[in-house]
Amino acid sequence: MTADPVTATTATSFRSTGDRMVPFYDELHHRVHQFLVEEAALLDERLYNDWLALMTDDVVYRMPVRVTTANEIGGTFLTNMDHFLEDRFSLSKRVERLYTEHAWTEDPPSRVRHLVTNVRTFRVPENDDEVTARSYLLLFRSRGDLREAEFISAERTDRLRRAGDSWQIARRDILIDESVIRTQNLAIFL
């Protein structure tokens, strides 16, 4: 395990493709930004079935485990351990569970706010059907009346695929900033 905590998929590859970043004034960027904001609203309003419909059939939804490693090793994620490594089936089961009457951890539900900022859009070389979107996420979660509110900070890299006038998520990599998560569970989506 310790031999290969290498860089997660995104960090270096985008620096070298910075010239393909779509300018903020470009309509393509606006469309992507709007999609991410609307997606966040679905989660915050707990419209999970609508959210699930935004996933492609071949979606990969991944959140690797962050670790603190020395500079020279380069990477700060475990390559073989994740908090999430989901496909369409497992995401659909998670959603289905939240709609049962016995998913106690979200009943009563958390008040969740997905704050999505610093959105950047990148063209994918030789692929007009897909774009890459990178965004910062600060997730606020409040449960009950006594507990302290919890935060999760992360960067997300999404591969979005055109679906009519809008997009679907073909891949999402969630790069969480904490190695030890400060919330009781991940009964939430990021």
Added chain:
Amino acid sequence: MARPIEDIVAQIRKGLVPASIYNDKDVFALERDRVFGQSWVFMAHESEIPEPGDYVVRWLVDDSFIVTRDETGVVNVLFNMCLHRGMQVCRTELGNTSHFRCPYHAWTYKNNGDLTGVPFHKDAYGGNEGLNKDDFALLRPARVESYNGLIFVSQNPDAPPLEEFLGGFRFYMDLYLKQSEEGPEVRGPQRWRVKSDWKIAAENFSGDTYHTPTTHKSVVEIGMFKEPKANKRKEGVLYFADSGGGTTYKLPQGKFEDGMRYVGYPDEMIDRMRDVWSQEQQDLVGEAGFMISASSVYPNLSFVHNWPQVAEDGPAVPFCSIRLWQPIAPGECEVLSWFAVDKLAPQWFKDASYKSYLMSFGSSGMFEQDDTENWVSVTQVARGSMARELNLHSAMGLDRDGQMLVSQYEGWPGPGQAHQGFGEYNQRRMLNLWGDQMLDGEDGR
């Protein structure tokens, strides 16, 4: 202490649990000394540090330890504090290095703890005459021993040998973590903080089959795990042997290989299990017809083995997880959760088993999500004045005179006591071990 510890333990001996033990700063302070200062506590699995120079950093309550494999291949557990000015010589969670160099004044230690470098050793200290480097190796816990690749430490120099402490529970531990000559490879851990007392978790894993039909109802409803229906869970045997105990499910009638196939093991893995497991271990699955599920070793190590469905209309796929409930503060623990799979398992099985783990247990697992919600809720209300007066009922399986409602399960092939049906036998055993230590700091037996 809101209640004298003698009074608390007296209640525990009767199957009653003073609720405040789950969130009380005085209880926590005493636990730190008498439980975690005495017990054998899990640190790491050897497969996390396979190569010379590999290390991981782990905590034992407030003490940081570096678990290293040195250049000769030997495992060392080193207290992560420079002997000069107390700096942590290692500030990462894992890596590979031959030396740890303190960033404060550059005292440098080999990965076996030996002090090798002191800047200006001659000018500043008069060389070895003034400061003999041999006398300044990184400190070590009183005892370090391994069983089957699981590295434990104890701060009690007089603790019994680890294998003696584990005792009969080793029989069951092998079912999780010795599925071939090679043993498991582990991944992780996932780490997350839960505002729950560590004991609630350890007790739950040790024997709480009674919560499964309620707490985990949603997972059954979505068709992901077919077993936890109330009657099904009731047919399981609860066992406890020396240091720990666990839960099982009743299997459909069949031979050893039928039971292992039922939960999703391929024949090649079953063949290897047959090579390493004793006849009695195989009989637990075959003759007796039970499959291991969750378990705990006192004080805060747990295991889980389940077999959910990970694809539409797909078969059950089993997984194993190692779990440490690390105390952080009164009413708060950190969960460390590893995925474990046999090294010789085929790659397709490793992938499917990992998927099975992620869907059901760990930081995002659909089973575990509801457990943590419950434990946080218990812990939150355990700190008040009413909770100090409340003795929780933990006498399931006993009548009002304290006599067992059911006799021991006849023909149980493993060591220790075994009872079929619901009962809080194991939670009581765990808390009685806790009580022994809390009273006099004995060895946890």
